[in-house]
Amino acid sequence: MVNFICPVLNARLTSPFGWRTISGNKEWHQGIDLASPIAGLKAPIYASADGVVSRAQVLSSYGNVVMIKHSIAGKTYETNYAHLDSYSVKVGQKVKQGQKIGIMGMTGRSYGVHLHFEIHNGIWTSGQPNAVDPMKYISLINSIKENGDELTMSQYNELKNMITELQKENSELKKQLENKLDKQKVRQPLECHKDDWSWFKANGISDGTNPQDYVTREQLATITHRMDSFNTKKFKK
Incomplete structure (x- = not known):
């Protein structure tokens, strides 16, 4: 510099x-x-x-x-x-x-x-x-x-150029992220997951006040299905 x-x-x-x-x-x-x-x-x-x-x-x-x-x-x-x-x-x-x-x-x-x-x-x-x-x-x-x-003027100009380049990179990354999000398909829970979530609520495992987070519901329902397959029986609704 x-x-x-x-x-x-x-x-x-x-x-x-x-x-x-x-x-x-x-x-x-x-x-x-x-x-x-x-x-x-x-x-x-x-x-x-x-x-x-x-x-x-x-x-x-x-x-x-x-x-x-x-x-x-x-x-x-x-x-x-x-x-x-x-x-x-x-x-x-x-x-x-x-x-x-x-x-x-x-x-x-x-x-x-x-x-x-x-x-x-x-x-x-x-x-x-x-x-x-x-x-x-x-x-x-x-x-x-x-x-x-x-800052001297040369330091100021160099810092300004660095900030401009970072802003360009940030703008490009933001565009790439937006494009990726636009192309993503919205995931919907499977019917079996919906059924199991209903069973949890019906049997008091969930009182309906838990956050309705899709990942949590899907993961919990998946564990239930694995337990069901292991025990070779079906939960009653």
């Missing part, structure tokens, strides 16, 4: 992944912009997953940026945390999911305090050809410190 967390506690999504308009010009946004719950607050930034710091530097329009490489289920991912006010990690350093790596800022090409966050299916390269929508992997309401049991 690809398990990323939101790098900002209780973040606000201020700009989604994909096409957007900046100063009247359309541009492709290869990540998402996240702000803290209080506008302008320089919130802590946390590692979205376990990994190794691959960059910690000033990089063009990103400003102060940290990038982390992750190996998850045999696949390589790289996350990008840009416009930082400062960072507290160095290249080659191993970090754990939820570990503080910097402070939100507005360095580089930025119009306000926020975090530009990217997830790459593979390593980061110029032009960001491997960038994927982070909102497919994270939930905005999660935190290692305060909400450790919160």
Whole structure:
């Protein structure tokens, strides 16, 4: 399972992944912009997953940026945390999911305090050809410190798919059961069983208040017939 967390506690999504308009010009946004719950607050930034710091530097329009490489289920991912006010990690350093790596800022090409966050299916390269929508992997309401049991978006989607499959299987089993029940013939007690049940009531074995359960009547009558055959005599009615 690809398990990323939101790098900002209780973040606000201020700009989604994909096409957007900046100063009247359309541009492709290869990540998402996240702000803290209080506008302008320089919130802590946390590692979205376990990994190794691959960059910690000033990089063009990103400003102060940290990038982390992750190996998850045999696949390589790289996350990008840009416009930082400062960072507290160095290249080659191993970090754990939820570990503080910097402070939100507005360095580089930025119009306000926020975090530009990217997830790459593979390593980061110029032009960001491997960038994927982070909102497919994270939930905005999660935190290692305060909400450790919160599902990430990838966990939520996987659980949702499992529930859907179980519902399909349950629906199919229900149909099969209904078809089987429709094809079953209603069993009726044999006349000899009816006669023996009448004999039980007539001779005080049953006072007529016993549950009229077909299986019970049939089984009791069958035992009686076996006794009758063994004793080679007939019960009188």
